[in-house]
Amino acid sequence: MARSKIKTSSGAGAVSDGRRVTLNPKVARRSFLKLSAATAALTGVAMTTRMTAKASAATGKSGPYMGSKKVKTICTYCAVGCGIEAEVQNGVWVRQDIAQDHPVSLGSHCCKGAGAIDMVTSEKRLKQPMKRVNGKWTNISWDQAMDEISAKLLDLREKDGPDALHFNGSAKVSTEMAYLHRKFAAFWGTNNVDHQARI
Ligand code: SF4
Secondary structure (H helix, E strand, O other): OOOOOOHHHHHHHOOOOOOOOOOOOOOOHHHHHHHHHHHOOOOOOOOOOEEEOOOOOOOOOOOOOOOOEEEEEEOOOOOOOOEEEEEEEOOEEEEEEEOOOOOOOOOEEEHHHHOOOHHHHOOOOOOOOEEEEOOEEEEOOHHHHHHHHHHHHHHHHHHHOHHHOOEEEOOOOOHHHHHHHHHHHHHHOOOOEEEOOOO
16 A cells, blocks of 8 residues: 655755765765766666556556545656556555547657556565675665765776766656756766666
8 A cells, every 4th residue: 555755756856955075086985976966977767668557556546545635736757747546645646547638649658658656556676775784685774875886986086987887767867856867967077877768
């Protein structure tokens, strides 16, 4: 049953706080990672199959959630802006349907949009950093993850320059996160940035 709060799907993007970032050898590793947290290079599979007139969240529950309301909104996973009808209970997004009357999507979604609620409710969501240690995935703290990743990135930059890195966005980040991802690549100093959402 879907119980997670909507804000968790977009909270990772909340880094556009106006801080200035100067990329030079003195840049603090922690500051660098704070900037990049929302724009971390995520790799996903571009899903472009068109799904038509199909309820998207198979929750198994047929009736409405008690006290819920329907909220018309749009999918944030690309610039098309397909219509989503969200069922919200006590401020929590609990079920998703395709907005049949939306003038752009006309009752259709691609796979990304059809599973939009999964970014909030899926049991498979990664909720903390993991590191493979001796072949086994192990939970680590955010501090450890930021220290280790930023150290490796800055070493790479120092040794081979900013173009040694390619920033590959995911088809499953929001339009706003994709914007931050591109911005981060620019701060880093490379044009090696792309996104594999090909509709
Ligand atoms: S990702 Fe798919 S469902 Fe979402 S707005 Fe784009 S085309 Fe529509």
